[in-house]
Each structure stands twice: as structure tokens, then as C-alpha cells.
Amino acid sequence: MLTFIISKLIICVVVFAISLAVAAYSTWWERKLSALLQDRVGPDRAGPFGLLQPLADGGKMFFKEEIIPNVSNKFLFILGPGLVMVTALMTGAVIPWAKDAYIGGALYSMQITDINIGVLYLFGVVSIGVYGIMIGGWASNNKYALLGAIRASSQMISYEIAMGIAVIALIITSGGTLSLREIVEQQDAGFANVVWQPLGFIIFFVCALAETNRAPFDLPECEAELVGGYHTEYSSMKLGLFLFAEYINMFISSAVMAAFYFGGYNFPFAHELYDAMGLADGSKWIALIGFGAYFTKIFIFISVFMWIRWTLPRFRYDQLMNLGWRYLLPLSLLNLGITVVVEFFRGNLHF
Amino acid sequence: MLGYTITQWLFGILSFLSIMFGLMVVFSRNPVNSVLYLVMTFFCIAGHYLLLNAQFLAVVHIVVYAGAIMVLFLFVIMLMDLNQENEPQKAWLIKLIAGIAGGMLLFVLVGSLKGSEQLGLAQYGSSQIGTVKNLGKVLFSEFLFPFEIASILLLAALVGSIMIGKKDIK
Structure with missing residues (x-):
């Protein structure tokens, strides 16, 4: 019992640390990649290749003057960014980071918890994530912040629906399981889910954006319209938390996409490679290689997120709502119908 | 601990919290605070579902009520800009009537619970009925007809609300 608690505590701390580290270095990579796309150098003063830039940014955030508007609701104003950060970090709990491995004779799971409703848990946490932005925007008592908060909430509610239906199609493809580990494991043999769900993946990707x-x-x-949107009145590390949570969300949604559609820690010819290296099941090297493969996929997804940001102009608000309700929602329903027919002929539907 | 099991402790704490947050919904002067307390109440109720081994219901409760419906509540209240200054003050007679009516509703609800243990609630399967798989099987086999009726009802409500929301009906 005690070793169980300690091992889970260790993996909690590791996932927490990895989320923060990846988010911190995503800010550096975003600046480097945007510099590359715009033919600039990017940050290069702090450390070699500007690698210490995230630390410098964090330090700057902490030492900035902290302003809480007089007319705001103080408690909710402080609660807002905290809630955004908490919900961003909570999603990492159900993601399987690597295969189970024997360490010192005992089998350890490389996941905080494998609940049988993992997908629903993800949706639950994502759906309460909007409260932080709404509360923060409202408590600022600023019309631009309020407009930003209202935009954020309506946007998230609209895109959650298409995303949910795309995930239902995915669950049918992966044999009706809601556990993330089982979704990843069933892609070990055969193809990754993206082969069966190309349209579903595109819908999920747009909704994740x-x-x-x-x-x-x-x-x-x-x-251009709202000064700074929902964080107009925020300063110092509270603003930092809002900005940082966005990078954690990007990391987690990349991890979820890699697990759902690209096989997570599996990769093509993995078993041939392990056989050639003479590794038995449950070896820690298999876990480590799988972890590396998973992070390569996550890195590619994060880079695509950034590539899109520095390439495409912003949507107009009515275009955003049109895309969500008139195109993505019918497309996801069509995808669901096609999936049911395809899976029926593949013999994956059980009655 | 003090002669109670952990489940009983959890039940007690969750019940206390849900009743307290429920009262805060009514007593807080600021409507935005009321909505946030209601969200907390929903979380406590989801905890009760978890204690009853109904994980699916608990998560769907959070996704639908806390995550979607209450966000829309908050949305509308934020847009309406309700302040304490322009809150309408009711006459004491209306307050008294409302209090008596609410008390009688409470009386009816408590009365309906009395004797419910003699009804002999039907047991479906094991204690694992709350998991997604078992719940889905029961819903789509034994209770298929009521389930479909409920979904048609929801669809009708959906279409009706879209019709009301339309500006010019041809």
C-alpha cells in the first residue's frame, strides 16, 4: 500500500513537472519558430540559443507590479487565473505516458490513474475550464474583459459539441472503451486510429485549436478589438498564469490527439525493433523508447499549432460561429454515420 | 473513526456542503455569486453519485450541468448587469406568502420520501450498474422505449427553442 502511494505520488510530481517544463519551453519554441517563419533570429541573449529565456520571462512576471482594480470583486479576481491553471493541470492525470514497466522487480504503471471513464473525465475537466476565464473576465469589471470572457465561453461551448461527436466516432472505432490506456493499446496491433478516422481527426484538431x-x-x-481580451486588467504573475495555462492546454491537447489518433506511445515496427534489441515485455527500455516516441508526436503537434498561429489570420466572430455550427457539427455527424457503417462491415460492432 | 466508516464520513461532509451551498445560492445578494454557489452544489451532488457507484452519472452531471447549463446561466447574468442597487424590493406580505408556499413544498417532498423504503426498489444487476457499459445495456434493452420517448421530447424542445429564437418566421 505504502509503495503504491509513493509510486503514485512520484508520478504525479513527474507529470506536474513535465507539464510545466514543456509549457515553459513551448514559449521559447514559439518565439524561435515564429522567428524562423518571419526570417528573424528570435531570442538569443539569455544563455546559448536563448535557452534561459523562459526563466527570464518568469522572473520578470514575478517582479512586475501587481494591480488589483479597486472596483473589482477581489476574491473572484484572484480565483480566475488559479482556476484556469488548476483545470489545465488536472487533464494530465488520465494520459498514459508509456507502457507498464518493471522497476526493481515490481510492475509500475506510467499513468497517474486509468479510470474506465477517462474520456468523459477529460471532457468534464475541459468543460469546467471555461469558468476561470469567465470569472476572471467578469471580476475585472471592464467591458473589454467581459466581452472577451463571453466570447471565450460561447466559443468553447460551441466547439465542445463537434469535438464530442468526433470522439464518439473514435470510441466506436476503438471498440467501445472510454479508457485512454485501452484506446492506445488497441492501436498497438494494426493501424493507428487516424487511418480509420481521417475526418474525425481533422474535426478534433480544429476543435482543439x-x-x-x-x-x-x-x-x-x-x-485589435478588445485591448487584451479577458486578461486586460491582469498584471504580474496572474497574467502569467493565464498565458501559461494556454501552453499547458496546448501540450495536453497535443498529447490527447497523439493518444487518440496516432497511437500514443506505439509506433510502426515497434515490436520488430524490440525483438532486434532483445527486450522482453515490461522492460524499462521499452517504456523509455515509447515515451520518446510519444513525445516526438507531441512535439510535432505543438509545432503545427504554432505554425498555424504564425500563418493564418484571425477569424471574424460570425465566421467562427458559422464554422462551428454549420460546418463542423454536420460534418461530425456525417463522420459518425460513416464510422458506424464502416465498423459494421469491419465486424467491430457488437450487439 | 468515531464509529463511522469512511463512506459515512464522506456522505456527511458532502451532504453538509451541498446543503450549505444550496442555502448560499438563495442568501447571497449578488446573482453571479449565486450561480457560482449553484455550481458548487452540483459538484457536491456529483460526489453523492460517486458514492452511489454511478461514475457515469457523476461525470455527465458535471459535463452537462456544471459545464454547459450553468455556463449559459452565468453568461446571461453577466450580460444583464444586475446590481444590488436596482434589485427590486418585495413587500413583506409577498415574502411571507413565498415562505409559506416554499415550506409546504418542502413538507410535500419530505412526506413523499417517508415510506419510500417500503416500495422495494428494483435491483438491476449488481452494484456495478452505474458503470457506462452496464448502464448502456440496461438503457438500450429494457428501457429502450422510455429512453427514445425522452430523446424525442428533447428534440421537440430543441426545435421549439430555435423557432422562438428566430426573428422572422416565414
Whole structure:
């Protein structure tokens, strides 16, 4: 019992640390990649290749003057960014990071918890994530912040529906399980789910962009119309938490996409490679290689997120709503219908 | 601990919290705070579902009520800009009548619970009925007809609300 608690505590701390580290270095990579796309150098003063830039940014955030508006609701104003950060970090709990491995003779799971409703848990946490933005925007007592908060909430509710239906189709493909580990494991043999769900993947990807408030769907913080959007009144590390949570959300949604559609820690010819290296099942090297493969996929997804941000202009608000309700929702329903027919002929439906 | 099991402790704490947050919904002056307390109440109720081994119901409760419906509530209240200054003050007679009516509703609800243990609630399967798989099987076999009726009802409500929302009906 005690070793169980300690092992889970260790993996909680590791996932927490990895989420923060990846988010911190995503800010650096975003600046480097945007520099590359715009033919600039990017940050290069702090450390080699500007690698210490995230630390410098964090330090700057902490030492900035902290302003809480006089007319705001103080408690809710402080609660807002905290809630955004908490919900962003909570989603990492159900993601399987690697295969189970024997360490010192005992089998350890490389996942915080494998609940049998993992997909629903993800949706639950994502759906309460909007409260942080709404509360923060309202408590600022600023009309631009309020407009940003309202935009964020309507956008997230709209895109959650298409995303949910795309995931239902995915669950049918993966044999009706809601556990993320089982979804990843069944892609070990055969193809990754994206082969059976190409349309579903595109819908999920677009919705993930909208859910994380990334460009071209970053209307809640549209600086051309709304000054700074929902975080107009925020300063110091509270603003930092809002910005940081966006990068954690990007990391987690990349991890979820890699697990749902691209096989997570599996990769093509994995078993041939393990056989050639003479590794038995449950070896820690298999876990480590799988972890590396998973992070390569996550890195590619994060880079695509950034590539899109520095390429596409922002949508207009009515275009955003049209895309969500008139195109993505019918497309996801069509995808669901096609999936049922295809899976019926593949013999994956059980009655 | 003090002669109670952990489940009983959890039940007690959750019940206390849900009643407290429920009262805060009514007593807080600011409507936005009321909505946030209601969200907390929903979380406590989801905890009760978890204690009853109904994980699916608990998560769907959070996704639908806390995650979607209450966000829309908050949305509308934020747009209406309700302040304490322009809150309408009711006459004491109306307050008294409302209090008596609410009390009688409470009386009816408590009365309906009395004797419910003699009804002999039907047991479906094991204690694992709350998991997604078992719930789905029961819903789509034994209770298929009521389930479909409920979905048609929801569809009708959906179409009706779209019709009301339309500006010019041809």
C-alpha cells in the first residue's frame, strides 16, 4: 500500500513537472519558430540559443507590479487565473505516458490513474475550464474583459459539441472503451486510429485549436478589438498564469490527439525493433523508447499549432460561429454515420 | 473513526456542503455569486453519485450541468448587469406568502420520501450498474422505449427553442 502511494505520488510530481517544463519551453519554441517563419533570429541573449529565456520571462512576471482594480470583486479576481491553471493541470492525470514497466522487480504503471471513464473525465475537466476565464473576465469589471470572457465561453461551448461527436466516432472505432490506456493499446496491433478516422481527426484538431483559444480562433484575446481580451486588467504573475495555462492546454491537447489518433506511445515496427534489441515485455527500455516516441508526436503537434498561429489570420466572430455550427457539427455527424457503417462491415460492432 | 466508516464520513461532509451551498445560492445578494454557489452544489451532488457507484452519472452531471447549463446561466447574468442597487424590493406580505408556499413544498417532498423504503426498489444487476457499459445495456434493452420517448421530447424542445429564437418566421 505504502509503495503504491509513493509510486503514485512520484508520478504525479513527474507529470506536474513535465507539464510545466514543456509549457515553459513551448514559449521559447514559439518565439524561435515564429522567428524562423518571419526570417528573424528570435531570442538569443539569455544563455546559448536563448535557452534561459523562459526563466527570464518568469522572473520578470514575478517582479512586475501587481494591480488589483479597486472596483473589482477581489476574491473572484484572484480565483480566475488559479482556476484556469488548476483545470489545465488536472487533464494530465488520465494520459498514459508509456507502457507498464518493471522497476526493481515490481510492475509500475506510467499513468497517474486509468479510470474506465477517462474520456468523459477529460471532457468534464475541459468543460469546467471555461469558468476561470469567465470569472476572471467578469471580476475585472471592464467591458473589454467581459466581452472577451463571453466570447471565450460561447466559443468553447460551441466547439465542445463537434469535438464530442468526433470522439464518439473514435470510441466506436476503438471498440467501445472510454479508457485512454485501452484506446492506445488497441492501436498497438494494426493501424493507428487516424487511418480509420481521417475526418474525425481533422474535426478534433480544429476543435482543439478553438478550445485552447489558439490562433486562428483566439478571439477572446483579440487585441485589435478588445485591448487584451479577458486578461486586460491582469498584471504580474496572474497574467502569467493565464498565458501559461494556454501552453499547458496546448501540450495536453497535443498529447490527447497523439493518444487518440496516432497511437500514443506505439509506433510502426515497434515490436520488430524490440525483438532486434532483445527486450522482453515490461522492460524499462521499452517504456523509455515509447515515451520518446510519444513525445516526438507531441512535439510535432505543438509545432503545427504554432505554425498555424504564425500563418493564418484571425477569424471574424460570425465566421467562427458559422464554422462551428454549420460546418463542423454536420460534418461530425456525417463522420459518425460513416464510422458506424464502416465498423459494421469491419465486424467491430457488437450487439 | 468515531464509529463511522469512511463512506459515512464522506456522505456527511458532502451532504453538509451541498446543503450549505444550496442555502448560499438563495442568501447571497449578488446573482453571479449565486450561480457560482449553484455550481458548487452540483459538484457536491456529483460526489453523492460517486458514492452511489454511478461514475457515469457523476461525470455527465458535471459535463452537462456544471459545464454547459450553468455556463449559459452565468453568461446571461453577466450580460444583464444586475446590481444590488436596482434589485427590486418585495413587500413583506409577498415574502411571507413565498415562505409559506416554499415550506409546504418542502413538507410535500419530505412526506413523499417517508415510506419510500417500503416500495422495494428494483435491483438491476449488481452494484456495478452505474458503470457506462452496464448502464448502456440496461438503457438500450429494457428501457429502450422510455429512453427514445425522452430523446424525442428533447428534440421537440430543441426545435421549439430555435423557432422562438428566430426573428422572422416565414
